[in-house]
Amino acid sequence: MAVGRPRAFDREEALDKALEVFWRQGYEATSIAELTKAMGINPPSLYAAFGNKEALFRQALDRYVEKGSVRIREAMAQPTARAAVEKLLRDGADRLTDPTCPHSCMLVTGALACSEEAEEVRDEVASRRAMLETALRERFERARAEGDLSDNTDPASLARYVATIAHGMSVQVAGGATRKDLLDIVEVALKAFPA
Amino acid sequence: MAVGRPRAFDREEALDKALEVFWRQGYEATSIAELTKAMGINPPSLYAAFGNKEALFRQALDRYVEKGSVRIREAMAQPTARAAVEKLLRDGADRLTDPTCPHSCMLVTGALACSEEAEEVRDEVASRRAMLETALRERFERARAEGDLSDNTDPASLARYVATIAHGMSVQVAGGATRKDLLDIVEVALKAFPA
DNA sequence: CGAATTATATAGTGATCAGTACGGAACACA
DNA sequence: TGTGTTCCGTACTGATCACTATATAATTCG
Numbered sequence: 001m002a003v004g005r006p007r008a009f010d011r012e013e014a015l016d017k018a019l020e021v022f023w024r025q026g027y028e029a030t031s032i033a034e035l036t037k038a039m040g041i042n043p044p045s046l047y048a049a050f051g052n053k054e055a056l057f058r059q060a061l062d063r064y065v066e067k068g069s070v071r072i073r074e075a076m077a078q079p080t081a082r083a084a085v086e087k088l089l090r091d092g093a094d095r096l097t098d099p100t101c102p103h104s105c106m107l108v109t110g111a112l113a114c115s116e117e118a119e120e121v122r123d124e125v126a127s128r129r130a131m132l133e134t135a136l137r138e139r140f141e142r143a144r145a146e147g148d149l150s151d152n153t154d155p156a157s158l159a160r161y162v163a164t165i166a167h168g169m170s171v172q173v174a175g176g177a178t179r180k181d182l183l184d185i186v187e188v189a190l191k192a193f194p195a
Numbered sequence: 196m197a198v199g200r201p202r203a204f205d206r207e208e209a210l211d212k213a214l215e216v217f218w219r220q221g222y223e224a225t226s227i228a229e230l231t232k233a234m235g236i237n238p239p240s241l242y243a244a245f246g247n248k249e250a251l252f253r254q255a256l257d258r259y260v261e262k263g264s265v266r267i268r269e270a271m272a273q274p275t276a277r278a279a280v281e282k283l284l285r286d287g288a289d290r291l292t293d294p295t296c297p298h299s300c301m302l303v304t305g306a307l308a309c310s311e312e313a314e315e316v317r318d319e320v321a322s323r324r325a326m327l328e329t330a331l332r333e334r335f336e337r338a339r340a341e342g343d344l345s346d347n348t349d350p351a352s353l354a355r356y357v358a359t360i361a362h363g364m365s366v367q368v369a370g371g372a373t374r375k376d377l378l379d380i381v382e383v384a385l386k387a388f389p390a
Numbered sequence: 391c392g393a394a395t396t397a398t399a400t401a402g403t404g405a406t407c408a409g410t411a412c413g414g415a416a417c418a419c420a
Numbered sequence: 421t422g423t424g425t426t427c428c429g430t431a432c433t434g435a436t437c438a439c440t441a442t443a444t445a446a447t448t449c450g
Contacts, residue, residue, distance in 0.1 A: 002395095002396080002447090002448085003394075003395050003396070003447070003448045003449075004394085004395040004396025004397070004446080004447060004448075005395075005396045005397040005398070005445065005446040005447050006396085006397075006446075006447060007396085007397065007398095008397070008398070008446095024308065025308055025309060025310050026307075026308035026309065028223065028224050029223050029308065029309050029310040029313070030310070031310075031436080031437070031438080032437080032438055032439075033436080033437085033438095034310075041398095042398075042399060042400085043399095043438085043439070043440080044397080044398070044399075044400095044439090044440075044441095045397070045398070045399090046439095047438095047439070047440080048396085048397070048398095049397095052438080052439075053438065053439090104307075104308060108307070108366055109307050109308035110308070112221075112299075112303070112304050112307055112366065112369050113219065113220055113221035113224065113299060113304035113305070113369070114220060114221065114224050115220050115224040115225070115226075115229075118224070126369065126370040126371065129366070129370050130370060154379070156379075157379040157380070157382070157383055158383060160367065160372070160376055160379060160380050160383075161379075161380050161383035161384060163363075163367070164360060164363035164364055164366070164367050164380050164384075165359060165360070165363055166363070167362075167363045167366035167367065168358075168359035168360055168361070168362045168363025168364075168366070169359055169363075170366070171303055171307065171324070171359070171362035171363070171365070171366065172355065172358070172359050172362065174307050174308070174321065175321040175324050175325060176321065177355070181355055184349070184351075184352040184355060184356075185352070185355050185356050185359050187352070188352055188353060188355075188356035188387050189356060189359075189387055190387075191386070191387040192383050192384055192385075192386040192387035197417090197418085197425095197426080198417075198418050198419075198424075198425055198426070199416080199417060199418075199424085199425040199426025199427065200415065200416040200417050200425075200426045200427040200428070201416075201417060201426085201427075202426085202427065202428095203416095203427075203428070226406080226407065226408080227407075227408055227409075228406080228407085228408095236428095237428075237429055237430085238408085238409070238410080239409090239410075239411095239427080239428075239429080239430095240427070240428070240429090241409095242408095242409065242410080243426085243427070243428095244427095247408080247409075248408065248409090391450100392449105392450090393448100393449085393450080394447105394448085394449080394450100395446100395447080395448080395449100396445100396446085396447080396448105397444100397445080397446075397447090398443100398444075398445065398446085399442105399443095399444085399445095400441105400442090400443090400444100401440100401441090401442090401443105402439105402440080402441075402442095403438105403439080403440070403441085404437105404438105404439100405436100405437075405438090405439105406435105406436080406437065406438100407434105407435075407436065407437070408433100408434105408435090408436100409432105409433080409434100409435105410431100410432080410433070411430105411431090411432075411433085412429105412430090412431090412432095413428100413429100413430090414427105414428080414429090414430105415426100415427080415428065415429095416425100416426085416427080416428085417424105417425085417426080417427095418423100418424090418425085418426105419422100419423085419424085419425105420421100420422080420423080420424100
């Protein structure tokens with residue numbers, strides 16, 4: 001057993017609460033006061049357990065990406081490149097309109113534009129976004145090696161395209177797009193995919 | 196001539212400076228201190244000339260949209276729906292990577308996620324974003340009436356798709372995508388367009 | 391039971407936030 | 421030259437920002 005007074009709150013539960021606030025409002029628009037209220041703890045507990053606002057955000061981001069990368073892996077595991085993209089985008093439409101979560105992708109709304117002081121956070125979020133593109137490119141490279149995609153398809157361009165659709169869907173849903181709207185978009189987007 | 200001491204700064208020049216800061220950092224991440232510094236004026240002059248931070252942002256947004264809607268109209272004036280989309284997206288790629296401007300679309304980065312106090316601003320930006328989709332839908336409806344697009348294409352879905360690409364490109368460029376990257380995306384995206 | 395350790399709540403820190411009170415300066419007009 | 425009007429810069433407002441000093445409560449170990 002650890003010595004000293006035991007922590008009176010569940011660290012993971014509190015992190016999830018913080019995640020939700022950051023997810024909904026973004027990094028800079030979220031104050032410590034809002035965080036502590038949502039987490040049900042006082043500032044000293046927050047700082048003792050998570051470091052500071054930036055460190056807390058990064059830990060929340062880790063948690064967010066953790067769940068997201070599971071979905072990406074599941075999608076990429078589909079037998080064909082097209083099926084992988086189809087699953088990724090359709091599941092994305094579901095997730096972005098999940099009534100129990102903020103209607104957005106935290107990798108898009110978390111810190112897209114920001115003041116100079118938050119540039120490192122913004123870059124961190126951007127590099128997490130880039131992971132999707134990388135996963136797609138690798139999947140497409142594999143597909144080309146397997147003959148699933150023809151040799152004259154460029155995996156990098158195609159990956160950028162699919163990532164653009166995914167991130168664009170995040171913007172659409174922030175503007176009030178419904179699940180059906182997103183699924184319509186996916187339908188059209190898939191037409192660009194090499195047969 | 197107006198009575199009283201004349202204004203010592205150019206209102207439009209100052210507004211352009213404010214626009215640039217809002218464009219780069221977004222509404223909430225921008226402070227009055229940063230604005231007054233960029234505009235070369237003191238807070239009382241800002242408040243006398245523009246009202247308050249929110250009113251200034253809305254006026255900057257108007258100015259931004261003004262320029263943008265010219266480009267949209269030019270694109271929509273192309274002889275075919277496909278040519279319209281092609282021009283819109285290719286010009287968009289140029290604009291998003293213009294070295295003399297922030298590398299982003301203000302309608303995406305201006306206020307995507309925000310705190311509760313800024314919700315009205317966020318909604319205003321979203322409604323400006325929706326204008327692109329509307330312009331596209333109307334252009335596609337015309338194209339269908341002219342026989343340029345077949346009757347079984349849904350103008351609304353196609354418009355949502357193109358808007359999603361455009362907004363997705365904004366996110367890509369925020370993550371460091373180059374002009375060539377964006378043009379590659381446009382190339383792929385156009386394949387989804389009905390022949 | 392102390393002593394050591396760690397978490398807690400209260401109540402602050404200086405800095406910055408958006409916005410303004412105020413007195414003087416620059417103009418048009420009488 | 422005087423008067424009214426508008427803008428200017430300085431210096432400030434209370435509120436909120438991220439963060440913390442301090443004292444106390446709760447635990448383990450000797």
